[in-house]
Amino acid sequence: MRVQRNWVGGLPLKPSGLFVESPVEGFKQRGFNHPLVLALDYDPRDPSTLYLAAGNGLIRAADGGRRWKILTDHQVTELRDVSVDANAPGTIYFAHVGGLHVTRDGGATFEQVHPLPRRRYTESVRVDRTRAGRLVCGGESGLYLSEDGGRSWRLAGGAGFQIMYIQQSPHDADHWLAVTQLGGLLVSTDSGRTFEHSGKVGVGRNLYDIAFDPTTPGRIALCGWGPGVVVSEDNGKTWEERNQGLPLRDVWSVAFDPDRPGRLMASVHEEALYVSEDAGRTWRRYALEESVVFRMKFLPEVAR
Amino acid sequence: MRALALLFLSAGALAAAPPFEVRVRELIDYYAHPKRDDFGYATIAARLKLGQDPAWCSRRLIELLKPPIHGDMFWMFPTTAIAYLDRGQLSEEARRALREAWRTYMPFRGDTENHWLLYYTSLYLMAQLWGGEPGERWFNGKSSEENLREAAAWIDSWMRLTTRRGQGEYDCTHYLGVFLLPMSYLAAWAEDPVMRKRAEMMLDYLIADYAVENLDGIYVGSHARTDDKMVVEKWHGIAGDFGYLLFGLGPKPEPMSGYPMYYSLASTYRPPAILERIATDRSAPYTHYERKRTRNRWRFHDELHGPVYKTTYLRREYAVGSDQGGILQPIQQHSWDVTWAVPDPRGVHNTFFTMHPYSSLYELETYFSFGPDFGVEEVVRSKRTYDSPDKLLGGSPFEKIMQDEDTVVALYAIPPLTRFPHINGFLSKDLDEFVEDPSGWIFLRGNQALIAVRPLQRYTLKPIPGGGRRLFSPYLNNGVVVQAAAASEFAGLEAFRKAILVLELDYRLEPVPSVSFRSLRGRRLEFTYGERPRVDGRPLDYENWPLFGGPFLEAAVDSEQLLIKYGSERRKLDFRRNTVE
Numbered sequence: 001m002r003v004q005r006n007w008v009g010g011l012p013l014k015p016s017g018l019f020v021e022s023p024v025e026g027f028k029q030r031g032f033n034h035p036l037v038l039a040l041d042y043d044p045r046d047p048s049t050l051y052l053a054a055g056n057g058l059i060r061a062a063d064g065g066r067r068w069k070i071l072t073d074h075q076v077t078e079l080r081d082v083s084v085d086a087n088a089p090g091t092i093y094f095a096h097v098g099g100l101h102v103t104r105d106g107g108a109t110f111e112q113v114h115p116l117p118r119r120r121y122t123e124s125v126r127v128d129r130t131r132a133g134r135l136v137c138g139g140e141s142g143l144y145l146s147e148d149g150g151r152s153w154r155l156a157g158g159a160g161f162q163i164m165y166i167q168q169s170p171h172d173a174d175h176w177l178a179v180t181q182l183g184g185l186l187v188s189t190d191s192g193r194t195f196e197h198s199g200k201v202g203v204g205r206n207l208y209d210i211a212f213d214p215t216t217p218g219r220i221a222l223c224g225w226g227p228g229v230v231v232s233e234d235n236g237k238t239w240e241e242r243n244q245g246l247p248l249r250d251v252w253s254v255a256f257d258p259d260r261p262g263r264l265m266a267s268v269h270e271e272a273l274y275v276s277e278d279a280g281r282t283w284r285r286y287a288l289e290e291s292v293v294f295r296m297k298f299l300p301e302v303a304r
Numbered sequence: 305m306r307a308l309a310l311l312f313l314s315a316g317a318l319a320a321a322p323p324f325e326v327r328v329r330e331l332i333d334y335y336a337h338p339k340r341d342d343f344g345y346a347t348i349a350a351r352l353k354l355g356q357d358p359a360w361c362s363r364r365l366i367e368l369l370k371p372p373i374h375g376d377m378f379w380m381f382p383t384t385a386i387a388y389l390d391r392g393q394l395s396e397e398a399r400r401a402l403r404e405a406w407r408t409y410m411p412f413r414g415d416t417e418n419h420w421l422l423y424y425t426s427l428y429l430m431a432q433l434w435g436g437e438p439g440e441r442w443f444n445g446k447s448s449e450e451n452l453r454e455a456a457a458w459i460d461s462w463m464r465l466t467t468r469r470g471q472g473e474y475d476c477t478h479y480l481g482v483f484l485l486p487m488s489y490l491a492a493w494a495e496d497p498v499m500r501k502r503a504e505m506m507l508d509y510l511i512a513d514y515a516v517e518n519l520d521g522i523y524v525g526s527h528a529r530t531d532d533k534m535v536v537e538k539w540h541g542i543a544g545d546f547g548y549l550l551f552g553l554g555p556k557p558e559p560m561s562g563y564p565m566y567y568s569l570a571s572t573y574r575p576p577a578i579l580e581r582i583a584t585d586r587s588a589p590y591t592h593y594e595r596k597r598t599r600n601r602w603r604f605h606d607e608l609h610g611p612v613y614k615t616t617y618l619r620r621e622y623a624v625g626s627d628q629g630g631i632l633q634p635i636q637q638h639s640w641d642v643t644w645a646v647p648d649p650r651g652v653h654n655t656f657f658t659m660h661p662y663s664s665l666y667e668l669e670t671y672f673s674f675g676p677d678f679g680v681e682e683v684v685r686s687k688r689t690y691d692s693p694d695k696l697l698g699g700s701p702f703e704k705i706m707q708d709e710d711t712v713v714a715l716y717a718i719p720p721l722t723r724f725p726h727i728n729g730f731l732s733k734d735l736d737e738f739v740e741d742p743s744g745w746i747f748l749r750g751n752q753a754l755i756a757v758r759p760l761q762r763y764t765l766k767p768i769p770g771g772g773r774r775l776f777s778p779y780l781n782n783g784v785v786v787q788a789a790a791a792s793e794f795a796g797l798e799a800f801r802k803a804i805l806v807l808e809l810d811y812r813l814e815p816v817p818s819v820s821f822r823s824l825r826g827r828r829l830e831f832t833y834g835e836r837p838r839v840d841g842r843p844l845d846y847e848n849w850p851l852f853g854g855p856f857l858e859a860a861v862d863s864e865q866l867l868i869k870y871g872s873e874r875r876k877l878d879f880r881r882n883t884v885e
Contacts, residue, residue, distance in 0.1 A: 012374040032410035032443065033372070056413050056444070068410070069445025074424070074458035078415060078673045097602040097673050118606040140603045162603075162676075181676050206676045225677035250677065269678070 018052060018065045019288065020299070027287050030065035039081045039295045041092075047300040051092055053079035058094050060107055071107035081124045081165075087132035093150065095122035100137055102150055113150025126166040128192065130173045136192045138163025143178055145192050157195030158186045167210040168192075171217040177236070179207035179222060187236060201239040202227055209295070211254040215261040219279060223251035229266050231280045245283030247271050255296035267293030318648055321552030328568045330556075331549065335565045344368065345382035346562050352389035353569045361386075362398035369401045376411040377419050380426035381485060382562075385569050387433055388493050403441075406430060410443040415672065417473045417599070418482040421462060425486035428455035429493050456499065459490070463506055467864040467879045469609060470596035470851060473633075475513065477523050477530040477541030481563030483510055484546065485570075492571035498882060504573065505877050505884060511550060511575045512868055514543060515583035516592050516856045517616050517625070521547025521554030522654075524643045525616035525625025528596070529636040532689050535697050536730060536772070539649035550575055551583045555650055581870045582856045589619035591709055592854035595861060598632045601670050613849050615707040621645055621790040622753035626712055628846075629705040631662070634671040635687050637699035640712055642788050644753035646734070653772055656748060656755055658729035658784050660716050662700035663691045693724040694774065706837035706844070711823040715783040715833040717816045727782050729757075729775030731765065737797050747801050754797060756804040758785040760811055760819075781813040783833075787824050 017034040019027045036055030043049065052059040057072035058079060078097045085091035090106035093113070099120030101110050114120045121139045128134035133149035142159040143166070146152060161183035169175035176188040178195060184203035186195040201207075205226035213219035218235040228249030230239045243249055250269035257263035264276045266283065273293055275286040321327060336350035345368060348361045365386065373379060386394075387402060394402075413423045431442075431451035439445040446454070473479050487510065490503030517525045523543035534541040539554055542561050547553040549564045567573075596612035612632050616625035626640035641657035668679040680691055689695040702718045718725050731738065737749035748755040763777035787804060794800040808822040818832035830838040837844050851859040851866075858867040864879040876885040 012372065034410060035412055055415070056410070060445075067445075069439060073454045074420075074461075077413065080673065097600075098608075119603070121603045208675070 017054075018050070018061060020065055021287070031059075031061050031068045036078065037294070038079065040297055041082045041084045042299065043084045043089075044086050044300075045089070050299075051082050051084060051094075053082040053094055053096075055079070058082065058092070058101075058103075058107065069107075071103070072101075072110060075110075076101055080122065081126075083125045083127045083135065085127045085132055085135075086129055088149070091127075091132070091149070093125045093127060093135055093137075095125045095137060095139070097121055100125060100150065104149075113146070115144035115146070115153035123163055124166045124178070126168055126176075128173065129168060129170075134192075136166050136176060136178075138166055138178055143186065143192075143195050156188070156192055158183065161186075164206065164208055165210055167212060169212050170214045171212065175235070177210045177220070179210055179224070181206045185222065185236070198236060199239070201230055208251070209253045211256050211264070213256040213261075213264075213279070214258040215256070216279075219256075221254040221256065221264055221280060223254045223266060225250045225269070229254060229264075229280050231264075233279075242276070242280030243283075244281065245276075246274055252292060252294055253296045255298060258298050265296055267291065267296065318555050321548060321556070324550075324552070324574055327549055327552065328572055331560055331565050331568050334560050335562070345386060346565060349382060349385045349389055349569055350565065352386060352391070352393055355393065358393035359395070361393065362395035365394065365398045366401045369405045371408070373405060373409040377414055377422035377426065379409070380411050380430075381422050381489070381566060384426040384429050384489065385566055387430065388489075389569060403434065406434075407441055407443055417462070417471065418479045420458065421483060421486045424455040424458045425489055427451050428459060428499075429489060431455065432493075432495055456496075459499070460502075463502055463879060464864065466506070467509065467859075467866070468851075468862045470594065470612070472528065472597050472599040472609065474528045474594075474596035474612065475517060475523060475525060475614075476528055477534040477538070477543045479529055479542075480510070480514055480523065481542035481546060481561065481567070485563050485567050488567040488570040488573055491573055501882050502879065504571070505879060505882070507571070507573050508575060508579065508868070508875070508877055508884070509866055511579055512582070512857055512866065513594075513852075514546070515551070515575070515579045516852075516854065517594075517618070517623075518543070518547055518553065518583060519586070519618060519623045519643060520645055520649070521551070522643060522649060523547075524618065524623035524641075525594075526612075526614055526627040526640055527636075527638040528599070528612075528633045530638045530697065531636060532695070532697050535638050536653040536655060536732070537649070537651065538643050538655055539652070544649075547583075551580055553583065555648060576875060578868055578870045578873050578875050581873075582868070585870070586618060586620040589617065589709075590855045592616045592618065592856070593850055593852070595849045595851050599634065599671050602673065604666065604670050611846070611849070613844075613846055617707070617710045619710075619790060621751070621792070622710075622788055624707065624710045624712060624786075624788050626705045626707040626714075629699070629703040629714070631667055631670070631699045631701045633699060634667055635683060635690055635698055638697065639699050639703060640705050640707070640714060642710075642712075642750075642753065642755050642786065644750035644755075646751050652734045653730075653732035654734060654750055655732065656730060656750070656757070656786075657696075658714055658727055658759075658775065659696065659698070660700035660703045660718060660727050661693050661695045661724045662698060662702065663723065693726070694728065694768075696728060696730050696774075704831075704833050706829060706831045708823060708827050708829055708839045709825050710788040711821070711825065711827070711829060712786040713783065713819050713821065713829055713831045713837070714786070715817040715819065715831060716781065717833045718780040718782070720780065722780075725780055726776060726778040727784075729759070729763070729777070729784070730768075731773040731775055733768075733771030739797065739801070741801060741805075743805055745801070745804060747797055747804070749791065749797055752791040754789045754791055754794065754800045756787045756789075756800065758809065760784065760813060760817060779813075781817050781833075783811070783813075783817040783819060785809060785811075785819060785821050789824055 015029045021027045039053040050061040057070045081095040099114035100122045125137040143156045144153040145156040162181040166178045174191040178186040185198045187198040188195045207224035211221040222230045228243035253267045262279045273288040274283045335346045431448045437448045487503045487506045494500045522538045545557045594614040597609040622644040643655045739747040746757040760783040761779040765773040810820040816833040866877045868875040
């Protein structure tokens with residue numbers, strides 16, 4: 001997902017939106033040009049259908065992202081994140097500037113499930129991959145946990161801090177992380193019931209993404225503006241900045257390749273997508289020149 | 305006698321505008337045959353309207369629709385006009401190209417009220433035109449019926465919100481056109497008679513809103529949005545273009561902007577005579593009140609929309625307008641000024657105001673979804689002065705304002721370590737007189753407006769590129785007291801000076817600025833930063849502030865009604881019943 005360097009709203013937009021990399025073609029755009037596609041997810045039962053959190057709404061991008069339909073209407077706008085409930089068919093949660101919504105029937109109908117009656121801005125939402133209806137979301141202030149599909153909520157931590165992104169470990173379902181504006185990293189080891197601040201990583205700066213290495217338990221990458229890419233090899237006990245070869249420390253997104261241990265991608269603001277074959281110790285320029293890649297996700301082969 | 309003579313001079317400076325029908329025709333002709341080699345959608349639409357050169361229109365349309373298309377909702381509205389002005393003139397190939405473009409190009413819906421109104425109005429009309437088609441035929445994957453239903457629902461919700469709580473992008477020097485245009489489309493082209501009727505009523509509503517706050521076509525008072533040029537050259541906006549088109553006010557715009565042209569291509573709606581009278585009659589001074597709302601506040605506020613309380617005083621010679629201060633809109637808010645009438649406004653900076661130059665991530669995160677590191681930079685790419693200490697545009701949370709008739713008190717309490725710890729004032733190159741008095745007052749004359757300004761702290765004057773001077777006062781606790789008057793009220797600036805100097809003025813700056821001032825109109829204004837202002841001991845009644853209130857317009861909050869008044873004439877818009885009485 002990208003917009004080009006120095007783009008200003010209203011000016012002609014170079015290819016932006018969803019880009020899918022294949023071994024043969026490299027990165028190719030799929031679907032429509034769109035300046036704001038901020039996140040994506042898919043249902044493991046049908047990974048060829050992607051769900052995009054976009055400026056125009058929640059988009060179902062079928063056929064590997066080629067055929068788009070905007071599922072939502074005028075009641076939501078400027079989506080920030082999307083998370084499919086892998087254990088509840090047809091259930092998709094999405095965060096947006098006006099709160100949190102869910103569809104439980106694959107996009108036919110929607111209901112509001114905001115944690116709070118006011119101050120609804122929601123930046124990130126993540127569904128527990130092990131249990132239907134269990135999710136954590138965060139926005140203007142703090143993280144909230146629901147265990148009943150968004151019908152009731154409780155504060156789980158991070159009060160006073162804007163939440164930027166939430167992830168659950170693929171190795172340990174009880175291990176969750178959330179990154180914040182200025183407040184650094186929040187950690188939960190009790191499956192999202194409580195989050196606590198963790199050390200000084202990212203404190204005073206803004207962190208935007210979290211990546212667990214699916215091939216290497218204990219290895220985690222964070223990124224943000226200022227710290228660049230920060231990697232832990234001990235499940236978050238200690239962190240090391242790994243930016244050698246990156247032109248800037250302004251990094252939007254990181255993702256580990258699930259098929260190639262140690263292979264890490266990082267998107268550097270208006271520079272390019274970079275790749276590291278040694279878990280971030282060294283980097284080389286890879287693709288998507290002058291791009292802003294807000295989020296990356298590896299898809300099963302069938303989806304590509 | 306003096307005032308009458310000056311009025312004659314003022315009127316005589318510009319040739320009388322031709323009749324409405326001629327103004328419309330000139331506008332369409334201008335776009336049908338542009339002087340520049342700029343044959344875009346507007347030229348196609350204008351020629352189709354005139355029934356000229358359809359073969360060229362078809363060829364050119366096909367060229368323009370070749371990918372990549374861009375423009376989002378600003379692409380949607382010209383192509384919608386072309387589709388409706390076709391009337392059998394375009395070739396089948398051109399029609400197919402247009403239809404295909406609405407399948408293969410996904411316009412961004414945007415993030416503002418004007419974006420959405422353009423988007424949904426265009427979508428509504430095209431879904432109506434191409435009814436019965438499945439989702440595969442539309443960029444968003446929705447069927448014609450789904451698109452029509454969604455667009456109608458949003459347009460209706462916008463009308464209800466506007467007539468209950470006011471617009472969020474209210475009274476814009478530029479965007480007025482972007483709101484009039486969709487209503488003109490719907491009034492002309494909607495098949496649903498209720499939609500058509502409500503759109504025409506909204507035209508009355510929006511035009512009334514402008515008519516009552518214009519001075520020779522210039523949109524006066526506080527604005528949700530203006531820009532760096534229009535904030536000082538007040539006439540230079542699309543509102544001025546509509547003032548000329550609708551009421552023959554001001555000079556003929558050259559070049560003419562596209563919005564009045566598209567407006568004319570659709571309904572060519574001519575407002576009723578009562579609005580023309582309101583727009584042009586400045587024979588007696590009046591104070592007009594409005595309540596509007598903030599733009600959507602996504603973060604840091606309990607309510608999505610906060611109230612905006614506007615006061616505007618108008619008379620033939622000048623206007624004084626304000627809101628209550630604070631950040632009510634992002635980036636382009638203009639909170640208060642004194643604007644004086646001039647014989648010919650072209651190139652003239654006929655305004656005075658002060659402001660605190662404020663920029664912050666807090667402001668941007670309140671109103672937008674910008675990320676924290678990139679927001680200010682992204683804004684500055686298109687709004688270049690946003691993060692400048694010298695800027696003259698934008699609101700500030702550290703500015704509070706009160707107004708009574710033509711008296712304004714603006715107070716500032718800027719916290720330490722704020723990015724720009726000073727206030728700016730705009731002193732025009734076009735002031736006819738400028739006197740710094742030993743008393744601390746500054747006396748100005750702009751044409752027939754006299755303006756007394758009392759800065760509460762010391763200041764220096766810095767030149768502004770392009771002319772004029774910036775009053776620069778680098779103090780955290782600060783303020784100005786401003787009193788305007790008509791030249792006809794005094795023998796000259798010296799007489800005005802003497803009248804001002806005898807007015808009681810008490811102020812203190814600590815712990816926060818506080819002013820007590822007996823105005824030229826005999827009222828005592830008391831205002832302490834952060835407290836509710838008082839006039840003659842009575843606190844301003846924000847709780848009962850009308851949606852519209854004054855001699856010409858009346859509407860209560862939540863009423864969905866507007867009573868338009870002029871002399872004994874009445875026109876009542878009732879959006880609950882969809883009636884005009």
